[in-house]
Amino acid sequence: MSSLSHHQLAERIARDIPEGAYVNLGIGLPTLIANFLPSDKDIFLHSENGLLGMGPYPSDDHIDPDLINAGKEPVTLLPGGAFFHHGDSFAMMRGGHLDICVLGAYQVSAEGDLANWSTGNPDAIPAVGGAMDLATGAKKVYVMTNHLTRDGQSKIVDTCSFPLTGLRCIDRIYSDLAIMDVTEQGLVVTEILADISAQELQALTPVPLTFAVTSQENAHV
Secondary structure, eight states, X not given: OOOOOHHHHHHHHHTTSOTTOEEEEOTTGGGGGGGGSOTTSOOEEEEXXXXXXXXXXXXGGXXXXXXXXXXXXXXXXXXEEEEOOHHHHHHHHHTTOOSEEEEOOSEEETTOOEEOSOOOOTTSOOOOTTHHHHHHHSSEEEEEEOSBOTTSOBSEESSXXXXXXXXXXXXXXXXXXXXXXXXXXXXXXXEEOSSOOHHHHHHHOSSOEEEOOSOHHHHOO
């Protein structure tokens, strides 16, 4: 079974972000999406440490150590970009001013619950950051994740066993195997991204899936 690479998945998500959107890309995998946003679209990237108007990652010879995102990674700033107070940034997040947020995940439930800040390990350092604010404040919340853990367990589950970030907050899941919308009727697979059949995808996913793709051939990227 071949799945999408992280960069391929980031490129696929970037295609779904519309012109004029205000978007937060969560720490980790979602930050890769910035490298694939088309330059001919006005898309405004927000970071909770007080940036708006970020561009792609800088080249090694153009890194500004004072210009970083919330994950402490170097970023670029597009013309018209802005810096502002951390408190104002969180007011933007909590006030419903972000159109889309893309977050990573440890687990996502069939009802759209998200666990992405802790595995519950007692030795882990708490690192919720702005995830709870983003999960509940953005108009649309997407997840970018591997479908399976390193030991082959599905990250899409019936009920999250890890500490929750938000309840019923996820609208869409982009995994390296498929795109799934979270609906009142359950998870609806709208696109299969890997060399895998609908039956094989269901076998890997311990919750019922509804398939809106017309055929396996048309479902492949």
